[in-house]
Every structure is written in structure tokens, then in C-alpha cells.
Amino acid sequence: MSITAQLRDSVRLPGGDALVNGYALESRSGWARRTLIRNGHELEVYDLDELFTGETAPTAVFPVPWPGWDRGVDSVSPDAAFAVFSGQRAVRAVSSAGETLWEYRHSCWGPAFGHSHTGDEQEVCRGLEHGSCRVSDDGRLVWAHVVVGVHDRDWDDWHECWVVLDARDGRELAQLRLDSAAAGSHHVSHPDGIHVGLCIGMGQDGILLYWARWDGEKLTSWDLNDGMDRILTDVHPDHAGFLTVEHYGTDVRLHMLDGTVLATGAPEAADGKDPAWWDYGCGFVDGGTVIATTVDADEDSERAVRHWLLDGRTLEIRGTPTYxxxxxxxxxxxxxxGTWLTYDSTSETLYRWSEPAS
Structure with a gap:
């Protein structure tokens, strides 16, 4: 079934492809949405709703502390007073004036065993591996995925950790040792403002998924990695579960917070013949609707990516939006x-869509 999408807004936004194919959009409890776009040596922060009303100037601009490092997933405080950058050897909080507020040093993400450093903080070591960070919805904490240990002293001492930092001074409040060897990671804040998810991609070795909360004294965490191998994509806006996509795209699932599966959705080939698989572009349009993308086995660029609207409770396919x-x-x-974004790279235009009004 074809469903004609209704155009709600559009705006020219160079670099806006990172909103639909990356982690440049931060949604927080209350559904405040900020856009984080790297522009040269600066991180520009936009209010998404203001963008669509014609306010195209960034609400805040932060200097990037390591201009040569373009990996990692960064985050901005709810009031946009500071940004936290996930570097190759440190997590650093920076004010919009460029002042370093604090720095949490950690081991190097570079994969070469026993490699040394020159002492120049701008040195970028070989490798694409990286971590990520996330400022909590109340602005009090920073969650960060980092590396701990020394490569050239004791390989067994080198491991990855999930740390909780005090956003005021970078002091470590808690640390959880992880059984991962990341290529990269990203965080997802739960709309309840309490729980945080961490998804770690390990390339061909699979995916790890964790949830945790910090109550001011104790870190409570649980992993959902017993045969799951799933990418965390989104959380229900009314707290009624979260979405994952299987590592190789065989299905999309709706889970309770403890990992219990509530529904499973299989991909459908557009022509009924060629196999297809879900891509990681998947999430809640609203509480009753999920939008997802498939990548067809046919690699014709005009046919590669397709959009599907699914029932938000059963994950059954309702139809395909046309534009x-x-x-x-x-x-x-x-x-x-009730809306979703797409991006036209040719015109550098960001579009916001909805289903047609009933």
C-alpha cells in the first residue's frame, strides 16, 4: 500500500545528511531536539524547530578540541552551555567560549599494540575505532564509552569501560567494565530521563547492547547480549519499549526495557522477488507508527533504500510512503x-514529513 507523505517543512542545511545517516540529532525527555553539525573546526548546534521556522543561525558554536580527530560521538548539555567531545585519548568538556572546563583522560583507541605517542595532544593515531559520550537529560552526568589500560605494558589490562562522570568537573562516579572490542558506539537516552542505553558495534564480531541508570550512589546496569547481536535504534516516546535491528538486518524487534521481545517485523522486498534487509534507519514516528528502511539485494543506487511504515505495536508493514x-x-x-526527516544531498535540503491528515 502506498501512503502519500505530507510535506511539513523544509530548510537548506549543508551537512544535514548527518541527521539522517549518523548521530547528529539529540532528542531528550520532553522531545527537545538539537542538531549537532561539524563544520570545519567547529561544532554548530541548532534547535531543530527553530531551523524550520527560519532561524538558520546556530544557537551555540563550540571549538573542536582535536580538529584532526573526526571520529567519536559528541554531546551537548540541555542548556547548550557546554559540549562534551569524545576524543581518541580523552573526553573533554568545552564552553562555547572555547574554555576547557575539564578533561577525563583515558587510553588510546588506536588499535596498534604498543604504539607510542609524541606528547602532542593533536596527534591522531592510526585506526577508526572510537567511543561516544552523552550528557544526561538533566545536565548533571556524562556517560562515556572509553578505553582503560596500557597497550605496551600488559595487554590483559587493556579493556573498554562505560563510565559515569560528574558533568561539573569530570570526576568519575562509576565504572562498568565491558566485554567489547569496539569499532564504534553510540548512546541513546530513554525518555524517562533516567535510563541510558549503550550500543557497541564490533564489526563482523557483532553488536553489544547495555542499559544502565545511576541513582546518585549506585550504578545499576544490565546487558542484553545473550545471543541478541542487535543494533539499538530508538525508544518509544511513551516509554513502552525500545527498537532494535538484527546485525545483518533480518528483522526489527520491539522490546521491553529488560529485553523481552514484544513484536518482530520481517522485511519485504519491494518487487516480491529480490531479498531485502532492514537497515539501521528505524524508529518511532509516534507511539503508534514506526518508520524503517530496507536495503535491496539489487545494488542499483535508485532502488537501494526504501521506506516502510509499520504498526508501532505489532511491527506489521502498513505501507510505503511516497513523496x-x-x-x-x-x-x-x-x-x-508524528513526523520524520529525510535529506536531499543534491540540494542540501532537510525535509520534515508526516502522514496525510485524516
Whole structure:
């Protein structure tokens, strides 16, 4: 079934592809949405709703502490007073004036065993491996995925950790040792403002998924890695579970917070013949609707990415959205408020869509 999407807003936004094909959009409890776009040696922060009303100037701009390092997933405080950067050898909080507020040093993400450093903080070591960080919804904590240990002293002492830091001074409050060897990671804040998810991609070795909360004294965590191998993509806007996609795209699932599976959705080939698989572009348009993308086995660029609307409770396919602007090969970013984003790289235009009004 074809469902004609209704164009709600559009704005020209160079670099906006990171919103639909990356982690440049931060949604927080209350559904405040900020856009984080790297522009040269600066991180520009935009209010998404203001962008669509014509306010195209960033609400805040932060100097990037390591201009040569373009990996890691960074985060900005709810009031945009500071940004926290996930570096190759440190997590650093920076004010909009460029002042370093604090730094949490950790081991190097570079994969070479026993490699040394020159002492220049701008040195970027070989490798694409990286961690991520996330400022809590109340602005009091920073969650960070880091490396601990010394490569050239004791290989057995080198491991990855999930740490909770005090956002005021970077002091470590808690640490959870992880059984991972990351290629990269990302965080997801639960809309309840308490729980935080961490998804770690390990390339061909699979995916690890954790949830945790900090009550001011104790870190409580649980992993969902017993045969799951699933990518964390989104959390229900009304707290009614979270979505994952299987590592190789065989299905999408809705889970309770403890990992219990509530529903499973299988991909459908557009022509009924060629196999397809879900991509990681998947999330809640609103409480009753999920939008997801498939990648067809046919690698024809005009057919590669397709959008599907699913029932938010059963994950059964309801139909495929079609767009008045023509064919859309973009990935998608649902916003949880009844709308979703696509991006046209040719015109550098960000679009916001909804289903047609009933």
C-alpha cells in the first residue's frame, strides 16, 4: 500500500545528511531536539524547530578540541552551555567560549599494540575505532564509552569501560567494565530521563547492547547480549519499549526495557522477488507508527533504500510512503512527534514529513 507523505517543512542545511545517516540529532525527555553539525573546526548546534521556522543561525558554536580527530560521538548539555567531545585519548568538556572546563583522560583507541605517542595532544593515531559520550537529560552526568589500560605494558589490562562522570568537573562516579572490542558506539537516552542505553558495534564480531541508570550512589546496569547481536535504534516516546535491528538486518524487534521481545517485523522486498534487509534507519514516528528502511539485494543506487511504515505495536508493514518531491533515496530520522526527516544531498535540503491528515 502506498501512503502519500505530507510535506511539513523544509530548510537548506549543508551537512544535514548527518541527521539522517549518523548521530547528529539529540532528542531528550520532553522531545527537545538539537542538531549537532561539524563544520570545519567547529561544532554548530541548532534547535531543530527553530531551523524550520527560519532561524538558520546556530544557537551555540563550540571549538573542536582535536580538529584532526573526526571520529567519536559528541554531546551537548540541555542548556547548550557546554559540549562534551569524545576524543581518541580523552573526553573533554568545552564552553562555547572555547574554555576547557575539564578533561577525563583515558587510553588510546588506536588499535596498534604498543604504539607510542609524541606528547602532542593533536596527534591522531592510526585506526577508526572510537567511543561516544552523552550528557544526561538533566545536565548533571556524562556517560562515556572509553578505553582503560596500557597497550605496551600488559595487554590483559587493556579493556573498554562505560563510565559515569560528574558533568561539573569530570570526576568519575562509576565504572562498568565491558566485554567489547569496539569499532564504534553510540548512546541513546530513554525518555524517562533516567535510563541510558549503550550500543557497541564490533564489526563482523557483532553488536553489544547495555542499559544502565545511576541513582546518585549506585550504578545499576544490565546487558542484553545473550545471543541478541542487535543494533539499538530508538525508544518509544511513551516509554513502552525500545527498537532494535538484527546485525545483518533480518528483522526489527520491539522490546521491553529488560529485553523481552514484544513484536518482530520481517522485511519485504519491494518487487516480491529480490531479498531485502532492514537497515539501521528505524524508529518511532509516534507511539503508534514506526518508520524503517530496507536495503535491496539489487545494488542499483535508485532502488537501494526504501521506506516502510509499520504498526508501532505489532511491527506489521502498513505501507510505503511516497513523496511529492519525487523519488527519495535518503535515510530517515523519525522524531517521535508524528513526523520524520529525510535529506536531499543534491540540494542540501532537510525535509520534515508526516502522514496525510485524516
Amino acid at each position: 511529492p518531491t519525487g523519488a527519495n533515496g535518503s535515510y530517515v530520522r523519525p522524531l517521535g512527534d
